[in-house]
Amino acid sequence: MAVMTLVQAVNDGLRQEMARDESVMVLGEDVGRLGGVFRATEGLHEEFGPDRCVDTPLAEAGIVGTAIGLALAGWRPVCEMQYEAFSYPALDQVLSHLSRYRWRSGGAIEMPVVIRMPYGGGVRAPELHEDSPEAFYAHAPGIKVAMPSSPADAKGLVAAAVRDPDPVVVLEPKALYRASSGPVPDGEHVVELGRAVVTRHGTDATVISYGAMLPVATAAAERLSERGEAEVEVLDLRTLTPLDEEAVLDSVAKTGRAVIVHEAPRTAGFGAEVAALLAEHGILDLRAPVRRVTGFDVPYPYWSLEDSYIPSAERVLRALEEVLRF
């Protein structure tokens, strides 16, 4: 296994899929000769040519809109949105067409389109470069949402997204693009969509999280363990839709306590869906109320204040202490 950063692993996953299937093409702004502003597509232009790693006009609705036509023509387009908030102009195409084409054709037409985007804060960037829009996509019927937190999962989820017959949005934690590095399986590596993973085993409470919040959740769990107070399980959802309900319910059945952590604003965030799942199907296992540690219901703040906005290990720790003391 090679050790890679998360963004290198994304690149490795794209290369693996483009080499495997000639109908896979990458399109986006500056993804060609530049290799993308984060270098996620570095080298693909040289290796696969300008027709399969395509610099597009600066028009996100055009990228996703033409990807729909390309998919109808038998291609498997992988669209890069340069930053998550730049995907908002493309939401019309996602909600009005991409998510509905299979349904609209009575199940006849597949839309194997991937939309990848870096998401999340912590990188001292200007406005609209640091959002966490996963709930917008998770709420769209017909769209699957994957959010890796490790290099190995980044490669495997990108590969699974490309192979999936349905449209998949992959939100990649930009704060971890280079901060996270780890072993990545050589050769063919696919992580099945819809499978969560326990990244830290515990017995007293479960922190349910995904993407950039995994290191934060894990740090809080480690601190409680160091203090000898509790052993907290950390569950990485990896895919929001389809949600691995069993993994959530199984872990909470064991621990009886749940804290959900995400960077996106609280109201109607994905944490609400997980909390509702526990309320509907796991309430008899709960020994304390479910707590959410999230971003606040405001636009992502000026970056001089972002450290007060992004959920910290301290905030997760306080929530854990509350559910453990309940």
Added chain:
Amino acid sequence: MDPKAIANEPVQARQRLPEPPEDLRALYRSMVRLRTYDDRSVVYHRQGRIGTYAIFWGHEALQAGAVHALEPGDWIFPSYRESAIGLIREMPAATAFAWWRGHPEGWWDPREWRIASIAVPVGSHVPHAAGMAWGLKLRDEPSCVLAFFGDGATSTGAFHEGMTFAAAKRVPAVFLCNNNSWAISTPTSAQSGTERLVDKAVGYGMEGVRIDGADALVVRDAVRDATARARAGEGPQFIEAVTYRAAPHATADDPSRYMDPAQLRAARERECIGRFESRLRQLDVLSDEGIGHVRDDALVEMEAGIAAAESLPEPDPRQIFDTTYSLPPRALRRDRDSTLEP
């Protein structure tokens, strides 16, 4: 002729070699079938047999003329105004009626007819057409793409982005704008600062022509020229076909609130099928008897079509759950099972 030279003037009927009469009759038949479909749909709506219906009365020359210029392998991207465009490719009328009856049988497999699903949000399918044309070009396929949309669509961002992509990638697509003067109640003058929508093509680096959209042969020839250029690698083409929407936008619309009745009357008198009929009579291609046959056949076809649509089996509620994903997620399966087998 240099297309740029005619970009700002409506293309007039050109001098033609004698046309094969069967081609002219086939085009006429397509127009009458579309007209009959449209007339009957308004009646069927009033009878409660179809839902809200978007009328295309007066646009038959544009729709039929354009499709008669295509090759069978070419793709069509319709808006809701072209809901019955499949008829010209011999799609059963029942399928088109089923769409307006909200029955799943109305949602065809686009690959079967090379006709994309009807795009309801105005202009939103323009990038799909660009993408399809791009995809065909990447595979060196000789086919071309035709997108239909109206004057209102040219105001949308999707139109702008689709046109931009098509031109940047020099794809084999023809963008056919039906400028019928009205986007529901908004006239083209309030829609755009440009009087001639064809002028927009220049900004995209695209060739464009402005034609009389009520003359079936003019439309057919313009689309034929445009597809030939697109196929020859000359990039996408834009056609502004000038028509008039001498009918309500849809069955729920009331044009008396915004349309000048005199203008409406004048437009209805200039309607395209009457014009084409008199030309074909002059050419001795069509007789009163021939016209009667075409009309009668079309009426029989539509009556049979609506009857077939009405006798389709009740849709299976499983459709709701099983067509959105390749494999419905667990929560959706749970909803399906508890709803269908309580």
